[in-house]
Amino acid sequence: MEFDPERVRANILKADTEDLLDRVTVWRAGMEPEAVAMIEAELQRRGIGAEQIAAHSAQRWATALPMPDGTAVRCSFCDRPAVIQGWGWHRIQGRGLAALLSLLPLYRPRFLAYCAVHRPTTTSTGDRHPPA
Numbered sequence: 001m002e003f004d005p006e007r008v009r010a011n012i013l014k015a016d017t018e019d020l021l022d023r024v025t026v027w028r029a030g031m032e033p034e035a036v037a038m039i040e041a042e043l044q045r046r047g048i049g050a051e052q053i054a055a056h057s058a059q060r061w062a063t064a065l066p067m068p069d070g071t072a073v074r075c076s077f078c079d080r081p082a083v084i085q086g087w088g089w090h091r092i093q094g095r096g097l098a099a100l101l102s103l104l105p106l107y108r109p110r111f112l113a114y115c116a117v118h119r120p121t122t123t124s125t126g127d128r129h130p131p132a
C-alpha cells in the first residue's frame with residue numbers, strides 16, 4: 001500500500017496509546033520509518049518517552065511469539081501480539097458467500113492466535129470473538 005502521510009496521521013491521532021506503543025515496538029519492523037517517527041512524536045506529545053516505549057517493548061516481547069520478519073504473531077481478534085496459539089472455532093462473518101450460505105453452520109475450525117486480552121480463560125476453545 002502506498003504511504004499516505006495524511007491518512008497515517010489521522011489514524012495515529014485517534015489510536016489508543018496502547019495501540020501506538022505496540023506499533024513502535026512489536027510491529028515496528030513491518031512499518032514505514034516515516035510512520036514510526038510520526039507515532040513516536042505523537043507518543044511524546046502524550047507524555048510517553050523512550051523509557052516507557054522500551055519498557056512496553058520488554059513487556060510485550062516477554063510473551064510475544066516472534067515471526068521471521070522481526071514482528072510477532074498477531075492476535076486473531078485484535079491488533080495486539082498473541083501470547084498463545086491453538087485450534088478454536090472461528091465464527092465466519094456473514095459477508096459475501098458466507099451470507100449466501102447462511103443456512104449452514106457459520107463456524108469452522110481455525111488455528112487461532114490469542115493475545116493476553118482474548119486468551120481463553122477456560123480449557124475449552126469456544127468462540128472468543130469480541131462484540132463487534
Ligand SMILES: [Zn+2]
Pocket residue numbers: 075076077078079080114115116117118
Ligand atoms: Zn486480542
